[in-house]
Amino acid sequence: MFFLKQIEDFFCYVGNIISFIKEIFYWLFTKKRDLKSLGREIIFVGIDSFFLVSLIALFIGMIIAFQTAYQLQQFKSEIHLASLVALSLVRELGPVIAALIVAARSGASITAGIGSMKISEQVDALEVFGVEPIDYLVVPKFIALVVCLPVLVIYADLLGIFGGYLVGSLKFSMPFGLYMRMTIESLGVIDIANGLVKSLFFGSIIAFVCCFEGFRPFSSIDVSKVVTRSIVRSFILIIVFDCILTAFFYFI
Amino acid sequence: MIKLNNVQRSFGEKNVLKGVNLNINKGETFLLIGRSGAGKTVLLKTILGLLRPDSGTISIDSxxxxxxxxxxxxxxRLKFGLVFQNSALFDFLTVWENVSFFLKQHTDMSRKDMRKKVSQTLALVGLADIEDMYPYELSGGMRKRVAIARAIIYNPKIVIYDEPTTGIDPIAVDKIVSLIKDLHKRLSVTSLVVTHDLETGLKIADRVAFLLGGKIIFEGKKEDVKNTKDKRLLQFIQGVSGGPIKEMEV
Structure with a gap:
């Protein structure tokens, strides 16, 4: 019985989130956007995340470079360091790392913000004033995430590549020009498209899950629960969709 | 003006409204009383259409x-102005943005006219020079007043106050009571006040209803409350724990 209840709850959740996504797209194309609130969300999701993304992307780039260099040294192929760092970052780690950072930082805050608005009746107040909460609260966050995440991914890729260059330069005395030429030559359009498509999916996942969970608490004690749940579910879905999209780009 | 007929609403296993019948006339100040957790806010949200009843009918203006x-x-819903229990001011907006929220969403009023209207409405509730402050910078009483200003700025026909005196000091309570009476006269609206504070409520109301166990067990003029022989209402008025109202019967 417990197992059946779990299955029923799962399908209920999926059904609810699908109708939530339908409503987001309905409102996305129905009303003119308030640029002030959109700007506020873009600053919060994108610009405020730059420092954290910079720090982590730089170190991830250096870590990949050290790890790759360690293996390449055994084959005396250190020259390929730049291409391997670039490919790992642009195709895989850049989008995933940026998405996980944004989910943890902005996603948690989005869920907590909407959740506290719900329990303090601010969401009801919106409805009383004839304003659809999904349109007013969710759509600007969705747009901000879908616009900012690709930008953050490109930025994370560049910083990571620079981190790789620091290792290549200090450990193997690779000149900047050579490192960059090896990086550019190794990257095709499909690799860059791969990273950007993933970032669009991940931005949407964070918006859907974190906003949806934000509308679910009924008391203040529920807020911490839904924040944890939204982060866990975003992380899982980001990794699952990363696997699916990686397989898709591998086969096309 | 507002008519409820056998309205029922439950949440899972819990029946909160078990057949509510109510009639609120145009232009009166109606007081809905009940214990904390009796379902008064659920009833309000049902009247506003924020919650759909499981059964029964609700008529607004026929x-x-x-x-x-x-x-x-x-x-x-635009016929209603609602003052929420905890004010429910948008905490990311300033007082000016909160009070002008409806105008910005639903009218083409210029910013200058909006500023003027907001200042007038704030003056009506006894506030000035707080437009650029955020809700967290205001006292409980001031937040209530801002919430009232936000609710009346678009001239609604019915103003609903959900627990208007909860969480504020006795002097602020008296000011809010005077303000509700004053606004009722000046704006010629129908007022619905929902509270568990009978003493304060009776200072405002023309008629009273008592919600208990998911039903209205008393409805009448405020003079009738004082002369009631209903033991449950008497227990509520006297505020004693022993009596016909059982602990679980909210």
């Missing part, structure tokens, strides 16, 4: 609203 679509309900 229009049945329980079967209306979401968009038509939104239009009906």
């Amino acid at each position: 229009q049945e609203i329980t079967q209306l679509s979401k968009s038509r309900l939104e239009k009906i």
Whole structure:
């Protein structure tokens, strides 16, 4: 019985989130956007995340470079360091790392913000004033995430590549020009498209899950629960969709 | 003006409203009392169409609203101005943005006219020079006043106050009571006050209803409350724990 209840709850959740996504797209194309609130969300999701993304992307780039260099040294192929760092970052780690950072930082805050608005009746107040909460609260966050995440991914890729260059330069005395030429030559359009498509999916996942969970608490004690749940579910879905999209780009 | 007929609403296993009948006339100040957790706020949200009843009918201005679509309900809702229990001011907006929220969303009023209207409405509730402050910078009483200003700025026909005196000091309570009476006269609206504070409520009301166990067990003029022989209402008025109202019967 417990197992059946779990299955029923799962399908209920999926059904609810699908109708939530339908409503987001309905409102996305129905009303003119308030640029002030959109700007506020873009600053919060994108610009405020730059420092954290910079720090982590730089170190991830250096870590990949050290790890790759360690293996390449055994084959005396250190020259390929730049291409391997670039490919790992642009195709895989850049989008995933940026998405996980944004989910943890902005996603948690989005869920907590909407959740506290719900329990303090601010969401009801919106409805009383004839304003659809999904349109007013969710759509600007969705747009901000879908616009900012690709930008953050490109930025994370560049910083990571620079981190790789620091290792290549200090450990193997690779000149900047050579490192960059090896990086550019190794990257095709499909690799860059791969990273950007993933970032669009991940931005949407964070918006859907974190906003949806934000509308679910009924008391203040529920807020911490839904924040944890939204982060866990975003992380899982980001990794699952990363696997699916990686397989898709591998086969096309 | 507002008519409820056998309205029922439950949440899972819990029946909160078990057949509520209520009639609120145009232009009166109606007081809905009940213990904390009796379902007063649920009843309010049902009247506003924020919650759909499981059964029963609700008429606003002779229009049945329980079967209306979401968009038509939104239009009906604009007849109401609601002052929420904890004010429910948007905490990311300033006082000026909160009070002008409706005008910005639903009218083409210029910013200058909006500023003027907001200042006038704030003056009406006894506030000035706080437009650029955020809700967290205000006292409880001031937040209530801002919430009232936000609710009346678009001249609604019905103003609903949900626990208007909860969480504020006795002097602020008296000011809010005077303000509600004053606004009722000046704006010629129908007022619905929902509270568990009978003493304060009776200073405002023309008629009173008592919600207990998911039903209205008393409805009458405020003079009738003082002369009631209903033991449950008497227990509520006297505020004693022993009596016919059992602990679980909210």
